[in-house]
Amino acid sequence: MSGLRRVFRAREWTLVLAVVAVVLAITVLGRGQQFASENNRTQLLRQIALLGTFAVGEAVVIIAGGIDLSVGSVIALGAMLSALAINRVAGAQPDAGLAGVLVALGAGALLGLLTGLFHSLLVTKLRLPPFIATLSTLAGLRSVSQLITNSAPVPVQIERFKWLADGTHAMYFFVAAAIAVGLLLGCTRAGRGLRAMGGNEDAARLSGLNTARLKTLAYGVCGVLAGIAGVLYASRSGQGDCRLGVGYELRAIAACVVGGCSLSGGTGSLSGVVLGVVLMETVLNGIGLVISRNATMWEGLVTGVVVVLAVTLNALRRER
Amino acid sequence: MMIRRLLLPILAVMGLLLAGCAPKDGANDKPSNLPPPDAKLTPSLAPSGGSGGKYALFITNANSPFWDSVEAGMKKGTAETGAQAKMQRNTAGDVAGQIDLLTQALTKKDEVLGVCVSVLEPGAQGIADAMKKLRDAGVPVITMDADGKAEARTAFIGTNNLEAGKLLGQKVKELIPGGGKYCAFVGTKSAQNARDRIAGFKQGAGDKFVEVEIYEDAVDPNKAQSNAETALTAHADASILLGLWSYNGPLLGRTVKDQKKLDKVKVICFDAEQNLLPLLADGTVTVTCVQRPYEFGRQGVALLNLLAKGDKAGADKMLGGRDFIDTGVDIVTKENYPQFKAGLDAKGLKGS
Numbered sequence: 197m198s199g200l201r202r203v204f205r206a207r208e209w210t211l212v213l214a215v216v217a218v219v220l221a222i223t224v225l226g227r228g229q230q231f232a233s234e235n236n237r238t239q240l241l242r243q244i245a246l247l248g249t250f251a252v253g254e255a256v257v258i259i260a261g262g263i264d265l266s267v268g269s270v271i272a273l274g275a276m277l278s279a280l281a282i283n284r285v286a287g288a289q290p291d292a293g294l295a296g297v298l299v300a301l302g303a304g305a306l307l308g309l310l311t312g313l314f315h316s317l318l319v320t321k322l323r324l325p326p327f328i329a330t331l332s333t334l335a336g337l338r339s340v341s342q343l344i345t346n347s348a349p350v351p352v353q354i355e356r357f358k359w360l361a362d363g364t365h366a367m368y369f370f371v372a373a374a375i376a377v378g379l380l381l382g383c384t385r386a387g388r389g390l391r392a393m394g395g396n397e398d399a400a401r402l403s404g405l406n407t408a409r410l411k412t413l414a415y416g417v418c419g420v421l422a423g424i425a426g427v428l429y430a431s432r433s434g435q436g437d438c439r440l441g442v443g444y445e446l447r448a449i450a451a452c453v454v455g456g457c458s459l460s461g462g463t464g465s466l467s468g469v470v471l472g473v474v475l476m477e478t479v480l481n482g483i484g485l486v487i488s489r490n491a492t493m494w495e496g497l498v499t500g501v502v503v504v505l506a507v508t509l510n511a512l513r514r515e516r
Numbered sequence: 517m518m519i520r521r522l523l524l525p526i527l528a529v530m531g532l533l534l535a536g537c538a539p540k541d542g543a544n545d546k547p548s549n550l551p552p553p554d555a556k557l558t559p560s561l562a563p564s565g566g567s568g569g570k571y572a573l574f575i576t577n578a579n580s581p582f583w584d585s586v587e588a589g590m591k592k593g594t595a596e597t598g599a600q601a602k603m604q605r606n607t608a609g610d611v612a613g614q615i616d617l618l619t620q621a622l623t624k625k626d627e628v629l630g631v632c633v634s635v636l637e638p639g640a641q642g643i644a645d646a647m648k649k650l651r652d653a654g655v656p657v658i659t660m661d662a663d664g665k666a667e668a669r670t671a672f673i674g675t676n677n678l679e680a681g682k683l684l685g686q687k688v689k690e691l692i693p694g695g696g697k698y699c700a701f702v703g704t705k706s707a708q709n710a711r712d713r714i715a716g717f718k719q720g721a722g723d724k725f726v727e728v729e730i731y732e733d734a735v736d737p738n739k740a741q742s743n744a745e746t747a748l749t750a751h752a753d754a755s756i757l758l759g760l761w762s763y764n765g766p767l768l769g770r771t772v773k774d775q776k777k778l779d780k781v782k783v784i785c786f787d788a789e790q791n792l793l794p795l796l797a798d799g800t801v802t803v804t805c806v807q808r809p810y811e812f813g814r815q816g817v818a819l820l821n822l823l824a825k826g827d828k829a830g831a832d833k834m835l836g837g838r839d840f841i842d843t844g845v846d847i848v849t850k851e852n853y854p855q856f857k858a859g860l861d862a863k864g865l866k867g868s
Binding site: 488493 | 678736737741743748750751752780789
């Protein structure tokens, strides 16, 4: 029982209850059958996986005391580069091999890694605030994603590429990302260092932690996962598209905050972020089912209310 | 320390300048008060000679593939008339960026034959003022794709979206005589072209077609696809999905195909982005209504050339006594797709 408590502390149970309450509300409002339908389950799991893949990366940066505003633009550029890469390697052959898919994933991950390293350079060497450093790439990478094809989408007709985000396959990437981040944060010295640095950077440095290296790790992980998410989004829509990912950094940050991360750093758990993602996507899914007219107009309002409620509950819990 | 002091303001300014670079549909904010499409939609443009090294300047409202077709048409127009032309894309995608481009044109008025602009916000006084200053300086100004204030331009070249919607509605009525419920999908439903298209569709399709929901996606392809999936679940009785903006059609087609509901749900849409073409060819998309941005470019060059030369008779003939040219639309189904594709190929276009 104590082991279970360690995994799911009180805050996470609150999130579990919130998810259950949302599902119950959807059912009570007469949309339970639709919610449980195969198509809707697939859609919901895919949306959770797509958001979750880059939200857990954002969580690493937030727990380390930083912020990464560039993930939406990394997703767009990652989608464009992966589509260009697989078309270059595999040509227009619909039955192209695994190598092309790996090259596409590699292109997205490499872009993310380089972006993360660039952020680390700006933050550690030039001592720019993370907000400014990542704001510059938020704008700059979006611009690059438009320039490389003059804003033209890059269609991909390769079946293996489509497989990546077909059905619930994106969940493999999300689960892998969550396990990797969970192990990093919970089972390694670096993970403890990230949390310590997020809580008090000066104290962490004075106690001998290499904070520059830890920041490189945090921004690198976040960048790689955002790049991979870009590949998944390209797979899903069947094309690299520079219109992808606008505002997604805010969705990731919101999921982290709902999951219990503090924007001042040092606080947060992987299980909380995963549940935050699940809660937010379940709420959005439920809105689409329950509200039969102008559903999309309600999404922002309801999401805002969920974020405020979650942060308020966290604050009240800390005061206790 | 000095580097840091300099970098902070530079990066902050860069951020402000580049923020909001998200592309927008190139066909926003169309006027709703245009008469029906002209039967003579693509008049032959007689060569009228060059204009002493000056060029016709095309200013877009944003940056998207839509403008590639306009640019291809510009090249055709220059070949037909002997005039020169350049396109400047409003990559900032905002009103201030467009005003800057118009102001730059005024600075270069000695080398500009005339200006053809797609007005980002018809109500933005700053854009209208910049257009008026150009006209006061003797530079002809016309609008394309999205019209501005009538007093600030000589003429408008574009699509009558109300009529385009009506034509699509009539075709759908012919293809699905029994009618049905439909969900519509668009980036922003308050955009004038979206309102005109859906109003026209209702008029053309008639009472047997019932709108159950309009989904907005803020030009996010992932959201657009998610909306399609939600619609198929939440409105299982809807038998038609209507994509109003260019990217909606391919995403709707793909979603319905993936969910194996092609026998129950028909996809209809506007425009023909590159990845819509295979879905049109195999019948996944039942019908699409395609604008002719190529003609915006081609006829825009010709009209500016005539206006710059002071050839009033030529300009009047081209305008047919009105202050606009409706370039019309193509209604494309699986049956006439080969001819449509051949037309694109002949113009060197990947989509339209």
